[in-house]
Amino acid sequence: MSLATTMIVLFLQIITCFLFTTTVSSPHGFTIDLIQRRSNSSSFRLSKNQLQGASPYADTLFDYNIYLMKLQVGTPPFEIAAEIDTGSDLIWTQCMPCPDCYSQFDPIFDPSKSSTFNEQRCHGKSCHYEIIYEDNTYSKGILATETVTIHSTSGEPFVMAETTIGCGLHNTDLDNSGFASSSSGIVGLNMGPRSLISQMDLPYPGLISYCFSGQGTSKINFGTNAIVAGDGTVAADMFIKKDNPFYYLNLDAVSVEDNRIETLGTPFHAEDGNIVIDSGSTVTYFPVSYCNLVRKAVEQVVTAVRVPDPSGNDMLCYFSETIDIFPVITMHFSGGADLVLDKYNMYMESNSGGLFCLAIICNSPTQEAIFGNRAQNNFLVGYDSSSLLVSFKPTNCSALWN
Numbered sequence: 263m264s265l266a267t268t269m270i271v272l273f274l275q276i277i278t279c280f281l282f283t284t285t286v287s288s289p290h291g292f293t294i295d296l297i298q299r300r301s302n303s304s305s306f307r308l309s310k311n312q313l314q315g316a317s318p319y320a321d322t323l324f325d326y327n328i329y330l331m332k333l334q335v336g337t338p339p340f341e342i343a344a345e346i347d348t349g350s351d352l353i354w355t356q357c358m359p360c361p362d363c364y365s366q367f368d369p370i371f372d373p374s375k376s377s378t379f380n381e382q383r384c385h386g387k388s389c390h391y392e393i394i395y396e397d398n399t400y401s402k403g404i405l406a407t408e409t410v411t412i413h414s415t416s417g418e419p420f421v422m423a424e425t426t427i428g429c430g431l432h433n434t435d436l437d438n439s440g441f442a443s444s445s446s447g448i449v450g451l452n453m454g455p456r457s458l459i460s461q462m463d464l465p466y467p468g469l470i471s472y473c474f475s476g477q478g479t480s481k482i483n484f485g486t487n488a489i490v491a492g493d494g495t496v497a498a499d500m501f502i503k504k505d506n507p508f509y510y511l512n513l514d515a516v517s518v519e520d521n522r523i524e525t526l527g528t529p530f531h532a533e534d535g536n537i538v539i540d541s542g543s544t545v546t547y548f549p550v551s552y553c554n555l556v557r558k559a560v561e562q563v564v565t566a567v568r569v570p571d572p573s574g575n576d577m578l579c580y581f582s583e584t585i586d587i588f589p590v591i592t593m594h595f596s597g598g599a600d601l602v603l604d605k606y607n608m609y610m611e612s613n614s615g616g617l618f619c620l621a622i623i624c625n626s627p628t629q630e631a632i633f634g635n636r637a638q639n640n641f642l643v644g645y646d647s648s649s650l651l652v653s654f655k656p657t658n659c660s661a662l663w664n
Contacts, residue, residue: 351454501535510535
């Protein structure tokens, strides 16, 4: 999604099969909870990979504030690149024939050419899904089972037969840029039953790791190869909330240089998770009362001329020829993870240069706080929902896999 679109906290309503309706709050949201889990026979289909001790992985790439992963759908396999989103649980891609698709660079998946594509049925009819976002972008289509294939450390393809996906037939550009998109859809990775990770049936489930950078390519790992450890690794407590598939962290404080701003004493304070870590949102969002405290601390340090936010999102922006004038920001999470963030992670430069904006947006107290992907740059980030930990290891992500 474009910067302007990504900066909006998205709330979506999902209606499917005319059997299930729910409204959920999603940071960057593509969330759905549908029908039934994939059949237990999938364990047999993946047993070869499991016996080999293989871990699945996919190549990733950066594209203007979003991160994509490559995977294949259908038989024969058809490669797509879709946005990595730990804030949702539906895998969906644009499908032919598409009466209302946005323009994308790569060819659109044609299910009529796949021998393993099967529409899911609800009361004898196609199961429909509809996802509507706060900025009025949307995806509408049908649910199906299809073969999904990614790489494996064994050298053999990691094949997931009969995986539930959404086949988008009416979609607006998620980048909202007016230009052709590199993304064909979304790969949901939260703890919901229809996410990619939930449908993998790995012997050690709930393990994901990725390493984001504003340049080059990287990888996203699943299973035992996703464990993050070693020198410099810190871990934050993960919190799971009832009937909510998001990955929550607990932000205790933010430091602007040596000025530590505690959440204690503010409405933002919590002990059971107060911020969602989300790979699908670019910037970080704080509730307005706490956000203003952080912004004020930044304003007290920066001596450059403040200017209105050209994106219209009321970000804190300054004229400057260099990023060096801005203060270092540290995020303090429950569990002992104190993340000293690179200035690139916290300050975004305009395309034309000479203007920097703090990559934190103030939102309504009723909206989710979000730890976005820009702040996660150059950390190897590991999710372990079994141990309830999110690990961070400072890493040169663009060089990690070269």
